[in-house]
Amino acid sequence: MIEIDKAKCQNCNLCFQTCPYGIINPGPHVKEAANAFCIECGQCYAVCPGNAVTVCGCPDEEQPGRPADIAAEAMLDLLQNRRSTRLFQPLPVADEHMEFLIRAASVAPSATNLRQVKAYVVRNTSLIGDIRIATTNYYASLQRMFTLPGASLLARIQGISRARMERVLPAMLAITNPPEGKDPLFYNARTLVVFTVPKSAGEETVGDAWIAAQNMVIAAETIPVGSCYNGFLSYAAHEYPYLKKLMGVSEDEKVVTSLLLGYPGGRYLRRPHREMMPTVWK
Numbered sequence: 001m002i003e004i005d006k007a008k009c010q011n012c013n014l015c016f017q018t019c020p021y022g023i024i025n026p027g028p029h030v031k032e033a034a035n036a037f038c039i040e041c042g043q044c045y046a047v048c049p050g051n052a053v054t055v056c057g058c059p060d061e062e063q064p065g066r067p068a069d070i071a072a073e074a075m076l077d078l079l080q081n082r083r084s085t086r087l088f089q090p091l092p093v094a095d096e097h098m099e100f101l102i103r104a105a106s107v108a109p110s111a112t113n114l115r116q117v118k119a120y121v122v123r124n125t126s127l128i129g130d131i132r133i134a135t136t137n138y139y140a141s142l143q144r145m146f147t148l149p150g151a152s153l154l155a156r157i158q159g160i161s162r163a164r165m166e167r168v169l170p171a172m173l174a175i176t177n178p179p180e181g182k183d184p185l186f187y188n189a190r191t192l193v194v195f196t197v198p199k200s201a202g203e204e205t206v207g208d209a210w211i212a213a214q215n216m217v218i219a220a221e222t223i224p225v226g227s228c229y230n231g232f233l234s235y236a237a238h239e240y241p242y243l244k245k246l247m248g249v250s251e252d253e254k255v256v257t258s259l260l261l262g263y264p265g266g267r268y269l270r271r272p273h274r275e276m277m278p279t280v281w282k
């Protein structure tokens with residue numbers, strides 16, 4: 001719901017131009033009938049030079065909306081030098097760093113501004129141990145299934161392509177038969193973050209969880225925290241109710257993705273080559 005303070009309004013109509021739902025008419029005037037459909041994205045508030053717009057549900061405190069002071073080259077450098085960290089110090093991520101990362105994830109774009117993504121931060125070492133055991137057990141049973149006749153057909157039915165199977169299998173074998181002193185599942189990370197959305201959520205909201213996680217990954221590059229997505233945990237948590245329960249994820253939520261976080265236990269000195277993605281120019 002939007003309100004415009006006419007005394008402050010400079011009639012620039014930027015609020016009209018920026019509203020994605022056509023709730024504001026030129027003038028500007030709020031269309032009362034449409035106001036109920038406001039998604040509280042806050043664009044009209046953010047763009048108003050006179051601070052004349054109030055969006056219900058948003059606290060009435062003016063926040064600076066300045067552009068980030070990051071050079072393009074520095075941004076590209078940060079993105080290019082980001083690595084999935086698989087070397088972690090045996091330390092959980094400290095509160096101050098974790099709060100920064102949650103804030104970074106919380107400001108990610110959200111389809112229709114629904115904001116239904118929830119993050120579970122697990123730093124309890126013994127719980128991480130239990131999650132590791134449950135996840136490993138899950139893959140051990142999956143592995144047994146894969147050795148049964150008709151397994152590749154089953155995988156295809158589940159939407160797992162042959163190419164993906166071939167890439168996933170060696171890692172799965174490492175997880176279920178870890179070499180002495182190695183943790184091929186969590187790389188000894190002492191912080192896990194699991195992103196969930198309501199079970200009923202559609203594709204767009206599932207996408208929100210990915211975007212929030214990626215915000216966290218990028219933000220982690222600016223503090224001494226390394227990150228690595230963990231598809232094994234996310235997939236298992238999606239399929240294995242016991243694991244969800246262990247992490248305290250409720251029945252009516254689904255796990256979308258998860259991250260390992262921690263203080264890097266080594267540095268990546270070179271940047272592996274990455275091809276430019278296929279691009280169609282029109």
Ligand SMILES: Cc1cc2nc3c(=O)[nH]c(=O)nc-3n(C[C@H](O)[C@H](O)[C@H](O)COP(=O)(O)O)c2cc1C
Pocket residue numbers: 082083084085086228229230231232233
């Ligand atoms: C959705 C997703 C799931 C992933 N799952 C895992 C995982 O379970 N274990 C792991 O070691 N790396 C995982 N990764 C990291 C990828 O292997 C990594 O991004 C890729 O090898 C490229 O390396 P880079 O991130 O350092 O550029 C995952 C990445 C993504 C995007």
